[in-house]
Amino acid sequence: MIQPVSSFAHYSILKHTLRWTVLVLPVAVAIGCMVAFFLWLLGLSIHFRFTHTWLLLLLPAAGVVIHFIYQSVGKSSEKGNNLIMEEIHQPGGGIPRRMAPIILITTVITHLFGGSAGREGTAVQIGGSLAHMFGQWFRLKGSDMRLVLTAGVAAGFGAVFGTPVTGAVFAMEVLTIGRIQYDAMLPALMAALIGDFTISAWGIHHTAYHIDALPKTSYLFSAYLSFDLLLFVKVIVASAAFGLSSSLFSGMVHEIKALFGKLFRIKWLIPAAGGLIIIGLTYLNGKPDYLSLGVDPEHAGAITIPSAFHAGGADTWSWLWKTIYTTVTLGTGFKGGEVTPLFYIGATLGNTLAGLLHAPVSLFAALGFIAVFSGATNTPLACTFMGIELFGGEHAVLFAVACFTAYFFSGHSGIYSAQRIAMPKILEAHFADETSLAEANKRRGHFHEKLMEYGSRLKRKKNHE
Structure with a gap:
């Protein structure tokens, strides 16, 4: 017989909710404010480089500066997102307070001089660093510290992309493959929502994306669920390719880092060499489209994430060029995140595959956008929610199919080496x-x-x- 929930249990739930609201509110507001400052500064640096293209020639020197910043004051902060994951899994090592300002400064330097990187890693590290600092002030330990760190990750991720539900689910899902940390649901969701609201309060706006309307199809099962079998098969085929590209990206980052570590005994030469390679690739291509974030166009007709949602908005190999640019940038020591470049890779690959498969371009760009991210981070549920938050719920079934297919085909690879495996894919x-x-x-x-x-x-x- 099912026993009714006692009033004491309701009191405990209410007490738990109020406690975490009080704890999370200042943490998420602080993270939202710092992420807003970061996005504002990042936008200024990117557009400043647009009007001063010669800055790219100083990229090797910028890489050397970043190297010495981490060698002198960064120390363990260089482990980045993996350090936060390790601290959540096994508290005790600590997260240095200097992680937040250092990653902010070095990410801006990377983009100011044209390095191909993202912004998610910076936001997550800001979130983890500030959450750990507040946790120490609140004298949190054990599971409480783990939950506040998870909330910090959710606030940073939700704020930087304007996707609070995705931020909360991502923070719970990314830690362990095959397991979701549901005990962190309340603080993570509150933190992500507050972080996103704080960003909006500062007047920071996110890029809007749109999927064109698809032609009407016959209905299967009910009048509320349209189903095009041929389109469904095309989505699965494309999603397998998205997963393989995720695996390629993750593998290249690790291999390039290992290769350059063996080639150069003097470590500051690694970012210098990486910068020279990026300069050479840019002159080889004859265009700067694969530098920096790839969201705002540097010139008319530039290939960007928004342009990939339109026919002819990407070259056949744009996704591969962005993969090379970003893995060289991150693998040789420049700072930033991987996720926005993964969005670029996915959207441009989706654009290419749409042409090959005679499929809707904007839909396949959107599927690639979230599916490549899913395969590289092993977070298919979070990426499904991201599709719904960014593009609407009309194609939610296809979002889920794409994300879970890419997750499977990416194998046991990923951009976060500290991710644990609770339930292997095979x-x-x-x-x-x-x-x-x-x-x-x-x-x-x-x-x-x-x-x-x-x-x-x-x-x-x-x-x-």
Whole structure:
């Protein structure tokens, strides 16, 4: 027999709600204010470079400056989002207060001189750093500190993109693959909503995107659910490609970082070399379209995220060029986020695939926008909500199909190496217990090495016989 909820339980729920409202309110307002300042400063720096194109030539020097900032005062802050995740998983290491101003300054430097990066990483690190600082002031420990850090991530993410529900779900989903931290739902949602409201109060506006109306199709099941089987199949095919591009991006960032670490013993040469490569690629392309965020056009006819929602608004290989630019930028030590470049990659790849599959351009640009992000962060539920918040709920079913398909096809890769695996996408020995993506891929590498070694022994034995 189901027992009714006691009045004491209701009192506990009310007390819990009021407590977290009091705790989250100042944290989220502070994060929203700092993210608003960051977005304002970022916009100024990007448009200043538009009118002073020679600044790109100073990108190598800017990279060296960023390197020495982290070497002198940044210290552990250089781990970025992964440091916040590690602190949520295992509190104790701490998040330095200087993380927020340092990541803000170095991200602005990256964009001022033309580096191809995003802004989500900066907002999340601002959120995590300020939340940890408030948590210490409030003397929070254990699970309370974990919840306030999660709320900080939600506030930063929700504020920077204007998607509060996505911010809350992202903060709960991104920590562990295959598990959502539902105990953080209340503080995360409150923080994301307050952060987004604070951004709006400061007059910061986000880019609006629009999906063109699709032609009417026959109805299946009911008059409320339209279903085009051929379009559905095209979405699945495209979403598999979105997932593979996510995996390519994640792998390239890690491989470039490892490669340059081996090539250069003098570490400040790494960002200098990265800057020179970006300059060379830009002169090779003959256009600056793949620099910086890729949201606002630097010149008439520039390829941007909004332009990808229109036929002819992207070149066939725009998505690959942006992948190369961004992975070189981030892999050689420049700062910023990965998500806005992932939006660019997804939208331009969607534009290309729409032409190949004879599909609606704006719809496939939108699907790529959220699906590549889903595959790279392993957050299909959050990205489905992002589609609804940004583009409306009309195509919610296709958003979900795209995000979950891309999530599966991206494999066990991701831009956050500290992400843990609670429920693997496929059952393999490397994922026998809950471990981080970095550790799991290291195990998989050892497994493949042993397999190759075993194959070599068998081959030698056969030749000997």
